[in-house]
Amino acid sequence: xxxxxxxxxxxxxxxxxxxxxxxxxxxxxxxxxxxAAGADLVIAAGGDGTINEVIEGxxxxxxxxxxxxxxxxxxxxxxxxxxxxxxxxxxxxxxxxPRRISVGHLTCDGGRVSRHFLLMxxxxxxxxxxxxxxxxxxxxxxxxxxxxxxxxLLGRDLAEFSVEIxxxxxxxxxxxxxxxxxxGGDFEIARSVSLPDDHFEAVLLEGRSSLRYVKYFTGMxxxxxxxxxxxxxxxxxxxxxxxxxxxxxxxxxxxxxxGALPADVRVVPDALTLLMPGSYGVG
Numbered sequence: 001x002x003x004x005x006x007x008x009x010x011x012x013x014x015x016x017x018x019x020x021x022x023x024x025x026x027x028x029x030x031x032x033x034x035x036a037a038g039a040d041l042v043i044a045a046g047g048d049g050t051i052n053e054v055i056e057g058x059x060x061x062x063x064x065x066x067x068x069x070x071x072x073x074x075x076x077x078x079x080x081x082x083x084x085x086x087x088x089x090x091x092x093x094x095x096x097x098p099r100r101i102s103v104g105h106l107t108c109d110g111g112r113v114s115r116h117f118l119l120m121x122x123x124x125x126x127x128x129x130x131x132x133x134x135x136x137x138x139x140x141x142x143x144x145x146x147x148x149x150x151x152x153l154l155g156r157d158l159a160e161f162s163v164e165i166x167x168x169x170x171x172x173x174x175x176x177x178x179x180x181x182x183x184g185g186d187f188e189i190a191r192s193v194s195l196p197d198d199h200f201e202a203v204l205l206e207g208r209s210s211l212r213y214v215k216y217f218t219g220m221x222x223x224x225x226x227x228x229x230x231x232x233x234x235x236x237x238x239x240x241x242x243x244x245x246x247x248x249x250x251x252x253x254x255x256x257x258x259g260a261l262p263a264d265v266r267v268v269p270d271a272l273t274l275l276m277p278g279s280y281g282v283g
Contacts, residue, residue: 002045005068005090009043012094016043021050028057035063041275043093045086047071052117052254055103059116059271064098066275072142073185075119075255079195080280096275101195103271104179108251108263117253118179118195118272121265123241125150125158125174125205125213127250131257143185153210160208161243161261166236174205174213177239177265184255187220191233194281198269199235206230238266 006016019034021027031042031054044054045068058065068086069077082089104117122130129149138145158173176183177200178190190201205216207230219225226233242262243249251258 002068002086005045005086008087008090009093021053025053027053028055031057033057035061039063041066043068045070048073048075048119048254049256051076052115052119052256055118055272056116059103059268062273064273064275066093066096072138073255075180075182075185078185079119079180079182080276082277092277093275095277097278098273098275099196099280100270101272101274102179102198102267102269104177104200104253104265105268106251106253106258106263106265108261109259110262113259115253115258116268116271119254120176120178120180120183120190121258121263122252123163123175123177123261123263124161124172124249125153125210126176127252127257128153128159130252130255131250146184154214156210157208158210159243159247159249161241161247161249163202163204163239163241165202165204165239166234168232168234170204170206170232172204172206173208175239175241176203177201177236178203188223189220189225191223191226193235195274195276196281198267199237200239200265200267202232202234202236202239204232204234206232238264240264 019030027050041064043066044051047070068089069084106121107114129146133145133149160171160173163170163172163175176189179195181188181190183189189203193201219228225231249261251263
């Protein structure tokens with residue numbers, strides 16, 4: 001499929017150099033190297049994790065990024081409503097337009113982790129799931145592996161942590177700091193944010209008991225989560241998150257495990273040029 005997409009892009013007049021990744025954390029340096037060599041467009045083929053690595057080599061550059069969607073869910077493709085057909089996306093790319101957008105930045109693990117992200121940072125419950133998902137089951141079943149990891153928490157107490165955001169302090173067991181409406185490819189949790197916005201939509205869920213999340217999930221499925229008791233929705237550009245030293249709580253960015261609390265999450269304005277359909281963010 002990738003080869004066919006490359007052929008379609010070449011037919012559209014693009015001169016392409018294919019640069020396969022050679023392992024984790026290699027996509028960013030590859031993008032940076034090609035930009036330094038004069039590339040005027042970077043196309044990332046893969047899932048949200050691969051795209052996340054690519055942007056690490058592109059933040060601050062004026063060179064546009066486009067995507068050929070792959071991976072388990074590809075939240076970015078779902079967010080822009082471009083579909084999952086690589087060939088169809090390759091044909092449509094000529095009609096996309098560059099837009100300058102903000103990205104997020106995460107510092108955690110006592111400063112040992114410093115990374116950018118395009119879509120979201122999740123703290124607490126979903127980061128625990130990302131960390132404990134079975135790679136073998138994920139390879140065989142895709143998103144089902146995340147459900148298995150999530151339901152394994154049912155009946156257990158969750159780690160709670162403190163979020164300082166927008167002049168408020170909240171005690172949560174799950175916090176989502178999102179630049180996109182789509183979550184996991186299937187749901188919308190943040191309801192009024194888009195990639196060019198210079199803020200996060202923060203969705204904060206309270207409660208130590210995992211059983212409470214059955215109710216939250218129902219609210220999410222019915223698009224009524226923000227109306228529920230124990231849920232706070234804010235707009236912000238920065239959040240500082242901490243937890244007691246005797247508890248572990250984790251952070252994921254763009255669906256990939258990033259590290260442990262404490263963490264500092266902020267918006268980086270005017271950070272990246274992204275090719276996207278002209279209809280994105282309209283209406």
